[in-house]
Amino acid sequence: MEKLFPININPNLCVRCQKCSYSCHPKAIFFRDSLRFVDYNKCEGCLKCVDVCEHNAIEVISIEEGKLTDFKIDTDKCTVCKKCLEPGFCFQNLFESKIDPETRKTMILFNKDGMDSCESCLKCFSNCPNNAIIPVISY
Ligand code: SF4
Ligand code: SF4
Ligand code: SF4
Numbered sequence: 001m002e003k004l005f006p007i008n009i010n011p012n013l014c015v016r017c018q019k020c021s022y023s024c025h026p027k028a029i030f031f032r033d034s035l036r037f038v039d040y041n042k043c044e045g046c047l048k049c050v051d052v053c054e055h056n057a058i059e060v061i062s063i064e065e066g067k068l069t070d071f072k073i074d075t076d077k078c079t080v081c082k083k084c085l086e087p088g089f090c091f092q093n094l095f096e097s098k099i100d101p102e103t104r105k106t107m108i109l110f111n112k113d114g115m116d117s118c119e120s121c122l123k124c125f126s127n128c129p130n131n132a133i134i135p136v137i138s139y
Helices: 019-023 048-052 111-117 125-126
Strands: 002-009 030-031 033-036 056-065 066-072 095-099 108-110 133-138
Touching: 002 033, 002 125, 019 048, 030 111, 048 056, 056 133, 066 108, 125 133
Parallel strands: none
Antiparallel strands: 002 056, 030 033, 066 133, 095 108
16 A cells, blocks of 8 residues: 655755654654655654655655565656766665677666675665666565
């Protein structure tokens, strides 16, 4: 079932008041490079953080409720722009490219072996310019 979850915390609107962090019971909001992100696997979708943010800095998306376990690349949408391979796109550099042995074309893959280090921030999902990175949610 789809439900609303916080995703991006807009650094241009966020004033670092920390009200969202204080309001988050499961401590799903974390810092990287002095910016705030939400760990989807910890978030309970209560939206208290959104309620307390006076600057409307927290973007909300509708997504399946469950546990993030993998990412698939939609090859129809992926243009192999390689943005996901750039430093900083994924905190853990979990995207890679390889040559398809049959077509000899470059393709993008998610490194599922690195899933333990994924911070479930869904930054990749929201930042792929072609919406080609699809979260796999289990129940
Ligand atoms: S929706 Fe609730 S659980 Fe999720 S980050 Fe906001 S306060 Fe925390
Ligand atoms: S950022 Fe998106 S469109 Fe670009 S290569 Fe990666 S998956 Fe493909
Ligand atoms: S959710 Fe996406 S961007 Fe965030 S750490 Fe995991 S693979 Fe990287």
